[in-house]
Amino acid sequence: MTTQWTEQKPEPGRSGQPGVPLLVTRPLEHAEGFGRTVEDRFGSRIAVVQSPLMRTDFPPIDLPKGPHAAVIFTSIIGVAAVASLAHTLPKRAICVGKATAARARVAGFDAVSADGASEEVIGYLVSQNAGGKLLHLRGAVVRGDLAGRLTSQGIPTDEAVVYRQFDLPLSEAAQGVLRQKGPVIVPLFSPRSARLFQAQLPQTISADLHLVVISEAAAMASAGVPARQIHVAARPDGESLLDAVGDLLDLIAPP
Structure with a gap:
């Protein structure tokens, strides 16, 4: 299966604009908690889209x-x-x-x-x-x-x-976001999650993908994803990954 990717320039963030979609791919048991953590930290700058890749x-x-x-x-x-x-x-x-x-x-x-x-x-x-x-x-x-x-x-x-x-499939909401134009942030917490995400991608992607991965191993596993950028967290932990999400958000959608 060949993945087609239409590259788009990310639109700058402006007050009143919808938040940048962020796909939550954490296992089902932790997805809602991580989504709340993201919302608490970044507020309306992020629009959380739930799509656990594992249960x-x-x-x-x-x-x-x-x-x-x-x-x-x-x-x-x-x-x-x-x-x-x-x-x-x-x-x-x-x-x-x-x-x-x-x-x-x-x-x-x-x-x-x-x-x-x-x-x-x-x-x-x-x-x-x-x-x-x-x-x-x-x-x-x-x-x-x-x-x-x-x-x-x-x-x-x-x-x-x-x-x-x-393994779980990408949610319909996540697939819809990936088919739309504009930036999408995807945090990936493990090499396995990266491989699952790549395998589940729709055939046609119009989104401007920005991956934030927890380690170099996860970055290597993401090599086949048609992403504009892959950001590696400074340390392999959740707090550092959130810091990397914040740094990326400041670049693609400044407050």
Whole structure:
């Protein structure tokens, strides 16, 4: 399937003009919350269009035999999946970023943030005393083998799948926005989201696409999207991604 793209010059933002459409592609369980965060921060400058690209299921959890010195969380969803089991798990939690660590603390864990992605989690643990075998609580689809890499570096690590995510199509509202002329902002929180977005694009696009991605890996996965610009967040976390959305908005639709 060939995607046709009509390039348009973005119209400058002016008081009283409709907000720039922003497609919310976060998983179904987090889409509304992220949409509210965007609206609270940018107000009428943004018009939120909901189009979750994934939904999450929580299967029965089969935890490997311990004891474990700590758990590893590489997503907020992983924390949500085991929140009801927190009393049966180690109190110590190593988390991929600040938002995940904050959610883990609410769930009762003594959580620290590695302030990055999987590479930063590995670097943090290599530089620390793990104190025993670790347990990575993850989704069914992940980038790389975190447990295997840690084990190969002398930090024994088990893993357990605690959630699964299933693809969703672009919403009719999102498809309609993509067929209209004018700028559209699309935040993408993972390489998988980037690939799903590319696969779901309508055949004919008239919108002027501006992608804001959470990491270089997500940028690489977005390479086939006919975007005018791809902005990479300064750090791989939600707050930095929102900062990048703000910087982009100032360029394409100044207040």
